[in-house]
Amino acid sequence: xxxxxxxxxxxELKDGVIELxxxxxxxxxxxxxxxxxxxxFVAVLGGLSHEAHALILYSSxxxxxxxxxxxxxxxxxIQEYGQSEVAKHAREYLERIHAVMNVLDMSPLxxxxxxxxxxxxxxxxLALTCxxxxxxxxxxxxxxxxxxxxxxxxxxxxxxxxxxxxxxxRDLLLTGRSFxxxxxxxxxxxxxxxxxxxxxxxxxxxxMQMAKFDRTxxxxxxxxxxxxxxxxxxxxxxxxxxxxxxxxxQAGLKKFVESTDAQPYLP
Amino acid sequence: METAEKTLDEILTLAAxxxxxxxxxxxxxxxxxxxxxxxxxxxxxxxxxxxxxFRVELPDYELQGVTDFRALAAKIQARL
Numbered sequence: 150x151x152x153x154x155x156x157x158x159x160x161e162l163k164d165g166v167i168e169l170x171x172x173x174x175x176x177x178x179x180x181x182x183x184x185x186x187x188x189x190f191v192a193v194l195g196g197l198s199h200e201a202h203a204l205i206l207y208s209s210x211x212x213x214x215x216x217x218x219x220x221x222x223x224x225x226x227i228q229e230y231g232q233s234e235v236a237k238h239a240r241e242y243l244e245r246i247h248a249v250m251n252v253l254d255m256s257p258l259x260x261x262x263x264x265x266x267x268x269x270x271x272x273x274x275l276a277l278t279c280x281x282x283x284x285x286x287x288x289x290x291x292x293x294x295x296x297x298x299x300x301x302x303x304x305x306x307x308x309x310x311x312x313x314x315x316x317x318x319r320d321l322l323l324t325g326r327s328f329x330x331x332x333x334x335x336x337x338x339x340x341x342x343x344x345x346x347x348x349x350x351x352x353x354x355x356x357m358q359m360a361k362f363d364r365t366x367x368x369x370x371x372x373x374x375x376x377x378x379x380x381x382x383x384x385x386x387x388x389x390x391x392x393x394x395x396x397x398x399q400a401g402l403k404k405f406v407e408s409t410d411a412q413p414y415l416p
Numbered sequence: 417m418e419t420a421e422k423t424l425d426e427i428l429t430l431a432a433x434x435x436x437x438x439x440x441x442x443x444x445x446x447x448x449x450x451x452x453x454x455x456x457x458x459x460x461x462x463x464x465x466x467x468x469x470f471r472v473e474l475p476d477y478e479l480q481g482v483t484d485f486r487a488l489a490a491k492i493q494a495r496l
Contacts (some may be wrong), residue, residue, distance in 0.1 A: 152441075176457070185430065212457065213457070266457075266461070267457060267460065285427060286464070286468055287465075288462050288464075289460055289464055324475065324477065325474050325477070326475040326477055327460065328473065329464050329467050329473075331467070332473055339487055384445065
């Protein structure tokens with residue numbers, strides 16, 4: 150199989166590059182279905198890797214890369230399972246999504262996230278699995294989870310700490326503020342900032358450059374320089390599950406889901 | 417350094433162009449959510465446009481409670 154057309158994402162292997170496009174309206178919120186389709190993708194990624202040198206993740210929606218977890222679905226879980234059972238369900242879900250993120254993170258391919266617009270929460274965490282982030286001028290990055298009484302749960306904190314250090318994590322996490330591509334490049338998060346609408350083109354050009362290199366060497370270089378922060382990833386799941394069963398989280402999610410505020414996305 | 421009035425004028429011009437609203441229909445003390453017909457995601461777009469244009473960093477929590485162009489201009493002016 151060299152291509153897949155799903156309801157939330159599609160991918161295709163062409164000329165040695167796998168392009169995975171997110172396309173779930175309105176803003177690629179990561180739902181159970183997204184996770185199932187990501188699991189299907191990582192299940193075949195190992196085989197595809199023999200024919201590819203690069204993987205590009207992007208969004209085909211104009212509105213942005215990804216707004217993060219599907220908070221409406223999360224709220225439904227709390228309603229459905231109750232506060233006593235939701236932690237168990239959340240743990241199972243997080244272990245599945247961590248498994249996907251870890252495969253992407255450790256793929257022998259050189260991976261590129263081409264982002265634009267909103268790159269928030271779980272969407273930011275997905276981009277952080279990639280070796281390079283190429284952003285257009287309108288991209289914004291944010292961890293808004295504290296606003297809901299939670300921490301990011303898809304591995305974002307350990308990965309950002311691994312890549313950039315603790316101070317950057319504290320700023321983003323504890324203020325909940327978003328910042329733009331220019332700032333993201335200044336702190337080393339983003340490797341290239343390009344004009345509006347040009348991130349995918351720049352990612353393809355970068356992937357083409359990578360085709361010149363010996364794959365075994367490129368994979369060895371990546372394996373040498375990039376390791377999984379496994380202990381912290383496990384600890385993140387524990388903390389998230391401790392927090393999610395609290396009434397404050399239910400209240401925060403309810404407020405978001407029922408909000409008619411003009412600024413629900415502003416931290 | 418730009419004056420407050422020049423900053424305000426540039427914000428109005430930039431917002432009009434980005435959201436395709438006639439410049440002459442935007443007023444300094446007007447609620448920009450209503451005037452531009454924008455939601456929170458589009459507000460983030462506006463924030464990014466303004467940060468790029470003025471080369472400033474404006475934490476979005478500073479926009480809480482800011483609803484008119486003049487107040488927005490004051491927030492930017494304070495960081496120029």
